[in-house]
Amino acid sequence: MIAALSAATAIIAVVVPFAAGLSLLATVPMGLLAYRYRLRVLLTATVAGAIIAFLIAGLGGFMTVVNCAYIGGLTGVVKRRGRGTMTVFLSSLVAGAFFGVLVVTALTILVRLRHLVFESVTANVNGAAAIIARIPNMEGFADQLKRDFATALDYWPFLFFASSVWSIAMVTLIGWWALSRVMSRLLTIPDVHKLDSSADTGPIAPVPTKLHDVRFRYPSADHDALGPVSLNVEPGEHLAITGANGSGKTTLMLMLAGREPTAGTIERPGAVGLGRPGGTAVIMQHPESQVLGTRVADDVVWGLPPGATTDIGKLLGEVGLDGLAERDTGGLSGGELQRLAVAGALARDPALLIADEVTSMVDQDGRGALMEVLSGLTKHHDMSLVHITHYNDEADVADRTVNLTGNGGAADNTDMVETASAPAATVTAAHHSDKALLELKGVNHEYGSGTPWAATALHDITFTVNEGDGLLIHGLNGSGKSTLAWIMAGLTVPTAGSCLLDGTPVSDQVGAVAISFQAARLQLMRGRVDLEIASAAGFSPRDRRRVAKALSTVGLDSGLAKRRIDQLSGGQMRRVVLAGLLAREPRALILDEPLAGLDAASQRGLLRLLGDLRRDAGLTLVIISHDFSGLEEVCPRTLHLQDGVLAPTPTAAGGRA
Numbered sequence: 001m002i003a004a005l006s007a008a009t010a011i012i013a014v015v016v017p018f019a020a021g022l023s024l025l026a027t028v029p030m031g032l033l034a035y036r037y038r039l040r041v042l043l044t045a046t047v048a049g050a051i052i053a054f055l056i057a058g059l060g061g062f063m064t065v066v067n068c069a070y071i072g073g074l075t076g077v078v079k080r081r082g083r084g085t086m087t088v089f090l091s092s093l094v095a096g097a098f099f100g101v102l103v104v105t106a107l108t109i110l111v112r113l114r115h116l117v118f119e120s121v122t123a124n125v126n127g128a129a130a131i132i133a134r135i136p137n138m139e140g141f142a143d144q145l146k147r148d149f150a151t152a153l154d155y156w157p158f159l160f161f162a163s164s165v166w167s168i169a170m171v172t173l174i175g176w177w178a179l180s181r182v183m184s185r186l187l188t189i190p191d192v193h194k195l196d197s198s199a200d201t202g203p204i205a206p207v208p209t210k211l212h213d214v215r216f217r218y219p220s221a222d223h224d225a226l227g228p229v230s231l232n233v234e235p236g237e238h239l240a241i242t243g244a245n246g247s248g249k250t251t252l253m254l255m256l257a258g259r260e261p262t263a264g265t266i267e268r269p270g271a272v273g274l275g276r277p278g279g280t281a282v283i284m285q286h287p288e289s290q291v292l293g294t295r296v297a298d299d300v301v302w303g304l305p306p307g308a309t310t311d312i313g314k315l316l317g318e319v320g321l322d323g324l325a326e327r328d329t330g331g332l333s334g335g336e337l338q339r340l341a342v343a344g345a346l347a348r349d350p351a352l353l354i355a356d357e358v359t360s361m362v363d364q365d366g367r368g369a370l371m372e373v374l375s376g377l378t379k380h381h382d383m384s385l386v387h388i389t390h391y392n393d394e395a396d397v398a399d400r401t402v403n404l405t406g407n408g409g410a411a412d413n414t415d416m417v418e419t420a421s422a423p424a425a426t427v428t429a430a431h432h433s434d435k436a437l438l439e440l441k442g443v444n445h446e447y448g449s450g451t452p453w454a455a456t457a458l459h460d461i462t463f464t465v466n467e468g469d470g471l472l473i474h475g476l477n478g479s480g481k482s483t484l485a486w487i488m489a490g491l492t493v494p495t496a497g498s499c500l501l502d503g504t505p506v507s508d509q510v511g512a513v514a515i516s517f518q519a520a521r522l523q524l525m526r527g528r529v530d531l532e533i534a535s536a537a538g539f540s541p542r543d544r545r546r547v548a549k550a551l552s553t554v555g556l557d558s559g560l561a562k563r564r565i566d567q568l569s570g571g572q573m574r575r576v577v578l579a580g581l582l583a584r585e586p587r588a589l590i591l592d593e594p595l596a597g598l599d600a601a602s603q604r605g606l607l608r609l610l611g612d613l614r615r616d617a618g619l620t621l622v623i624i625s626h627d628f629s630g631l632e633e634v635c636p637r638t639l640h641l642q643d644g645v646l647a648p649t650p651t652a653a654g655g656r657a
Contacts, residue, residue, distance in 0.1 A: 005029050006045065007052035010064035014057040026068035027075070027179050034076025042073050070095065071175035079180065088176045089169065096168030100161035107160065118153060125149045195257055195274060195282060204279045205270025206352040207384045209233040209256060214264035216251050218567055225567075226251040228264065231402055233352065233386060238378045240395040241388045243404030244599040245572055249388045252404065253356050256386060257282055273351075275303065280352045281345035285360055285597070286519060287337035290344070296332075297325040300343050315343045318380070319373050335366020335477055342373055346381070353377065354386045359394065360596040361518060363476045363626045371397065390599050423472065423628060423638045437588060437620050438465040438488060438506070438513070442497035445483055449495060457483040458644045461497070465588070468618040470610075470634050474625060475641035481624045482518065484641065485590050488622060489515035501587065514586035518593045520574040521565075529568070529576055530561040536580025550579040555605045574598065575606070582613070588620035595627040603630065610634045 006026040013023035033042045046069035053061030074095075078087050107114040126146060133142035152159050215227030226248030233239055233256065243249050255261055257280055258272035273279020284290055293299030297312050304310065316322055319339040324332075332340065338358050345353055355374060359367045375397045378385050387398060395401045443461040448454045457480045465471055465488075475481055486492040487499050490506035490513060499506050506513055517523050526532040533550050534541035541547065548558035554575040560568075568576065574597060581589060591610075595603050607630045613619040614634065623635055640647035 004049070004052065006065055006068055007049040007056075007061070010049070010053045010061045010068065011057045013064055014053075014060040023064045023068060024175070024178060026065065027072035027175055028182055030069045030072025031076040031079075031179050031182075032072075034073040035080045036076075039073075039077070042069065042076070045069070046073075067171075071172060072179065074172065075176055075179045078176075085173075085176065088172060092169040092172035093165060095172065096165035097161075099168055100164030103160050103164050104157045107156070114156075118156070122149070122153070195254065195259075201271065203270045204273030204276060204351075206256075206268055206272050206280045207233055207235050208269070209352070210267040211255065212265045212267070214255060214261045214266060216248075216255060216259070217262045221567060224262075226255070226404075227261075229404070230264075233384055235351075235384055236378055236382065238375070238385045238387070238397070238399045240398035240401040241386060241404065242390065242395055242401060245597070245602055246568075247404040249404055250356060253282070253354050253386075253388060256280070256352070256354055275348065277305070277308065277348050278351055279348070280354065281348050281350035283338070283341045283345055283353070283355045283358050285357045287341045287358075290341045291329050291332075291337055294329055295325075296321065296327045296329055296340060299329055299340060300347050302344065304347060310347045312347075315346055318346070319343045320369050335362045335370055338362055338366070338370050339373060342370075346377075349381075350383055352384050352386070354388070356388045357390065357597060358387075359389070359391065361593060361626075366477055367626070390597070423474070423632070435467045436464050437467045437469070437501065438622075439500045439503075440464070440488070440497070441500070443484075443487060443494045443499060444496040445480075445487065445492070446495045456644055458487075458494070461646060463639065463646070465620060465622060467620055468614060470614050470621045470623075470636055472623050472625065472628075472631055472635035472638045473641060474628070474638070479641040480644040481641055482592055485515060485592050485622070485624055488588075489513045489590055491515070511584075512586060513588045513590060514581040514584060515590040516574070516577050516581060516592060516594060518596070520577045523577050524565050524573060527564060528561075529563050529565065532565060532576060533561075533580045533583060536577075537583030539583075546583065550583040551576075553582055554579045554609065555602065575602070578606075588622065590622045590624070592624045593626065594623060595625055603627070607631065607634055 006029055009026035010023055013026075016022075030042065030045065033045055046065065049069070050062050050065040053065045057064075074088060074091055078084070078091075107117065129142040129145045132145065133139045210232050212230050213228040214230070215224045217224045229248070229252065241249055241252060255266060258274050260266075271279070275281065291299050293302050296316070300312050300315060301308070301310050312325055313322075316325055319342045321336060321339055321343065324336070329337070329340065341358075342355075358374075359370055362370060371394055374385065374387060377383060378399075387394065389395055440461050440463055443458055444456070445458040446454055446456050461484065473481055473484065483492065487494050488506065490499075490501070490508070490510040493505075493507050501509050501512055524532055526535050529551075530541045530544075530547045533547055534543070537546070537550065539546055544561070547561050551558050551560060556572065556575055556579065560572070560576075565573065565576070574594065578591075578594070594606065598606065610619075610621060610623075611634045614621050621634065623631065625631060
């Protein structure tokens with residue numbers, strides 16, 4: 001991914017006129033790689049990025065990636081080792097001398113190239129001299145410049161060697177000056193949820209695992225995120241972990257996956273073996289971050305050691321992807337991606353599999369299929385399963401359930417999220433107002449129009465949302481719900497048809513209709529909660545009263561205002577996004593999967609809040625959700641999307657809502 005990002009930046013810098021300065025942006029990801037990982041990771045990214053850039057933009061793109069890797073790599077390594085400018089300067093002299101030797105050697109061997117370079121450089125000097133000669137009383141200086149350069153060419157090896165050292169040193173120092181300031185800000189952002197590879201090189205044996213009074217506190221935090229927790233994970237056991245948002249479920253996952261606690265002890269018979277055969281495998285909430293191969297079969301074996309044999313067909317059949325080995329992973333639904341992630345984990349034959357809220361972004365059909373796979377793993381494999389979930393029916397199939405209390409301790413199972421069947425599409429319910437707010441007329445949308453990869457996402461979508469309406473839109477993964485949400489928010493212009501806000505295209509009024517995305521973390525742009533809310537709502541972060549009011553509106557304590565974004569749980573992040581959007585007082589609010597990742601109490605609180613806002617303040621709500629329990633009071637009207645088309649309403653005429 002870093003290689004592709006660097007290559008894309010280099011290609012733009014080479015292909016787009018006057019965009020060469022953009023190449024500096026590619027030094028940032030390279031610098032972060034050199035700072036956080038081993039040198040071989042940087043070299044791998046450089047080779048991959050340089051090849052991509054060469055194939056698309058030629059030698060210019062290739063050299064741009066190499067140059068960015070040099071500057072970024074040097075800066076990252078120097079930062080990691082705690083050195084400064086003098087180290088960079090001395091390193092640049094060494095690099096410049098090496099480059100100078102290469103240049104002189106190449107020009108010595110390639111005579112025709114040397115003559116071409118001489119002519120090109122001489123033409124540049126003569127051109128500069130001609131411009132200088134036009135300045136009064138500077139004719140003599142211009143003639144002297146040409147004579148001196150002609151003399152210098154007689155000693156061209158020294159000239160080109162010195163110019164190489166000088167240019168490399170200057171570029172390096174400028175890059176260090178700019179990049180070190182960017183990295184100083186980026187490095188203050190703690191990568192708190194990063195999976196740590198265990199340094200234990202002994203025999204792999206992650207279970208049984210025994211936690212005794214385990215606590216964990218993130219860097220710079222003023223309280224423990226987890227603990228004290230004491231629990232066991234036994235061989236062959238299916239253990240469900242539940243608890244409220246912020247209770248430490250994800251932190252517990254990190255402990256089980258190998259991170260060292262700040263207090264207490266974790267006992268295992270051997271090494272964790274994260275990602276290694278026979279060790280520990282982790283499946284995350286968003287499968288897009290784990291699916292790396294472009295072909296299903298390639299992704300299953302991605303990262304396995306050389307020589308490992310895997311029955312890909314058998315694994316795909318076990319997780320419900322039989323016959324899809326040759327499919328492009330980009331065309332899989334959310335549920336299929338999660339099942340592919342399970343297959344990739346099983347390919348390592350893990351002794352411990354951790355699934356962290358893997359069903360929260362999957363539709364109900366996909367959720368049922370995925371749970372059928374997960375619940376049978378301990379019966380068909382010699383492994384333990386730890387499943388972190390908010391759903392009662394998912395916890396019920398486990399052998400044992402542990403609920404984390406608000407302070408991170410273990411307790412008996414308490415309140416869980418209830419599941420409900422999908423509601424049928426309804427006729428138009430009573431409106432808060434007769435005034436039409438959003439009007440969609442014959443909306444069609446096609447991705448990749450005019451290409452062989454064109455795909456229709458929406459077809460002939462027509463409906464109206466009046467002021468104060470509460471509208472639920474549901475459908476299976478891939479039915480076009482998110483595309484429709486982006487069109488209604490004005491972030492995407494439909495291929496055909498129109499989406500109007502107060503009679504004017506909503507795409508001309510971006511911001512009037514607020515939208516909360518599925519992945520809340522991608523919508524949070526600031527480093528701290530108060531800065532995020534103030535930025536989203538457009539007021540000063542020093543206005544603590546407004547920040548506290550915004551937080552209380554979504555049921556968050558004002559004490560979270562100074563918390564770093566990356567220290568929040570997924571549910572807390574989602575509510576911070578909502579706090580910022582509501583503080584803007586939008587004309588309408590679109591919520592894409594607002595209940596995903598929220599515990600039962602948080603869901604009820606959010607639905608109560610949304611119901612009050614719609615009923616008392618007249619806020620227009622459009623909710624896209626796979627979770628339906630409690631939504632009937634907030635959204636009395638329902639639309640069902642099926643393969644990009646509105647399903648018919650249960651009317652005698654068979655019309656559409």
